[in-house]
Structures are given as structure tokens and as C-alpha cells.
Amino acid sequence: MKKLTIIFYLFLIPLCVSAQNESSMSHAKTVNDSTLIKIHAIVEDIDFRMHGLDRYKLYPTENIYNFLQLDTMTGKIEIVQWSLDDDKEGSATLNDEDLSLGTGCGTFELYPTKNIYQFLLLDKVTGRRWHVQWGFESSKRWIKRIY
Structure with a gap:
């Protein structure tokens, strides 16, 4: 036991x-x-x-009621219109295509030209360039690559 x-x-x-x-x-x-x-x-x-910081930038146009909002990571651009009248405020898409090559924030920058409706978009990492035109009508808004 x-x-x-x-x-x-x-x-x-x-x-x-x-x-x-x-x-x-x-x-x-x-x-x-x-x-x-x-x-x-x-x-x-x-x-x-x-x-995430400084991802979006607002660029003034010669029209005091309109700005271009740039997503510095993707190159996407919105036209932003402000007003004291609520029914006149809003935004429209100028470019909704992702132009980035995954390079990060702060890659894209807009530069005004002498024409109040046209800007140049630059990818500061790769050197790629686009001609950008904004306007009130969708047919007047476009972006095309400069080679």
C-alpha cells in the first residue's frame, strides 16, 4: 500500500x-x-x-469662390466651390484616377499657369507631368498627360 x-x-x-x-x-x-x-x-x-498628414492641399484659383483640392498621395483632384449661399456650394470631380505608383504622401503638386483655368500637375518623385483644366461645365474639365 x-x-x-x-x-x-x-x-x-x-x-x-x-x-x-x-x-x-x-x-x-x-x-x-x-x-x-x-x-x-x-x-x-x-x-x-x-x-496621413498633409495628404490634401487646397489651391486657390483666380476665381475667388473656387479651389482645387489635390490628394497629394494619388493625384486625384476635386473642384471645391464655396459661397455664402448654401445652394451654390459644392464640389465636382476633375480627376478621380489614381495616378500614383504607390510612392507615398506629398508626391503630387499643382502649379498655376498664366491661364486661370489651367494648372500643371507634377509627380515630384517620378517627374511625370499632366496638363489640368478646371471649369464649371464637365466638358471643360480634363486632365491629360504631358510626355
Whole structure:
């Protein structure tokens, strides 16, 4: 009977130790997971700060009620009209095509010309250029690549 009791305890001790090891490993895994979550949040914040700030710029036109809104990451352009009358405010798409090559924020810049309706769009990373014309009618709004 003594031998049976000793054998029983010998089998019971490793089980207790194993349970404690699993508990320790579980705690370590929880700590690692929470650390990874914090690191992921920090990386997302850094990514936003690098690519999210200064993404959009407003460029005035010679018409005091109209601006061109440029997405400096993609090259997309909207015409934004403001007014003291709500029914005269709004926006229209000039270019909804993504012109980027995945190069990041701040890539595109608009430059006015002497013609009040025309601008030049420059990809500052690759040197690609576009001729941009804005207007009140959709037929007068266009963008074409300059080769």
C-alpha cells in the first residue's frame, strides 16, 4: 500500500508541475500578445503620421469662390466651390484616377499657369507631368498627360 501511495504521488507531482508550466506559458503568451497589440498600434500611428498628414492641399484659383483640392498621395483632384449661399456650394470631380505608383504622401503638386483655368500637375518623385483644366461645365474639365 505504501508503494502504491508513493507511486501515486510520483505521478501527481509531474502533473502539478506541468500545470504550473502551462499557466506560466499562458501568462507569457498573454503578455506577448498585449505587447504585440501595443506595437501594432504604434506602427499604425507612425504610418498615419507619415502618410496621413498633409495628404490634401487646397489651391486657390483666380476665381475667388473656387479651389482645387489635390490628394497629394494619388493625384486625384476635386473642384471645391464655396459661397455664402448654401445652394451654390459644392464640389465636382476633375480627376478621380489614381495616378500614383504607390510612392507615398506629398508626391503630387499643382502649379498655376498664366491661364486661370489651367494648372500643371507634377509627380515630384517620378517627374511625370499632366496638363489640368478646371471649369464649371464637365466638358471643360480634363486632365491629360504631358510626355
